[in-house]
Amino acid sequence: MRGANNDSQRYWNEVAGAGWARQAEVVDRLFADPTQRALDTIDWSQVRSVVDLACGCGGLALAAAQRTSSPIWGMDFSEPMLECARQRARAAGLKQLEFRVAELQTAGFDHESDLVLSRFGLSFFEDPPLAFRNLGTALRRGGVLAFLTWTPVEENPLFSLFAQVMDRYMDKPPQLGSGPGPFGLADLEQTRALLEGAGFDTPEVERYAFDLIYPSPAVAWSTQSDLSGRLGAFVAAQSPEIRGEITQIVKTALNPYADASGQVAIPAATWWIKAQRS
């Protein structure tokens, strides 16, 4: 069915969701710098209700709950990630958070919020114009949609580094670049046009450069292959020889980013895009 994002839904439920749930705390540490910078730009005194779209394990919703006591709804279509988000909110004693399952390209929203946020969650839609028109209905007029989304792949070497492994060993490696995926909104001109076409004012855009920091090359590799789901399962299914070869390729690629203690810092960049609903 068009508009249902069925493959993506399967991927985030059955392939990647468990890894994201296992790595939820690690992911929040990796993304802490742009998350806090982004949340610093919001005037929280005006915010009465918040939605975290494609919230996954709820890291952004949990961070927003440090800024406001207003209700925050997290929405996503990955059950394992939502369950992780619920557990984390319970563990933190945060009753203002509620997590709901929804396919966001077509979901209806119960009410119109002041602020709709997302962290790396809005670039996966099959039909972005349909999705962004729909997301606008989660906001009151004058409300703000604000989201972090990766800048082009050339500025985010982590992704190309792991793509090298996939290209070399997998029959059908996932493609980076344009289209649904992490870089689906990287082209600013297209994203501006998308927002304006969906009923938003001209967006404000900031670019945040930061480092993705891992304690060692081995942890960088294990974290990222767990998050990628497909890559993790693929590597686990290989012979010890191929696994050894892959580990060596990854180590060589990560070495330039490691310091004397072995800590790895990979440069990354994200857009922080804020658009008011017209």
Ligand SMILES: C[S@@+](CC[C@H](N)C(=O)[O-])C[C@H]1O[C@@H](n2cnc3c(N)ncnc32)[C@H](O)[C@@H]1O
């Ligand atoms: C890269 S993860 C980011 C998760 C979370 N926002 C974070 O920062 O940790 C992308 C998320 O988008 C969700 N997602 C992608 N397409 C979606 C859709 N059409 N409807 C609902 N959720 C979607 C996935 O399930 C996943 O949780």
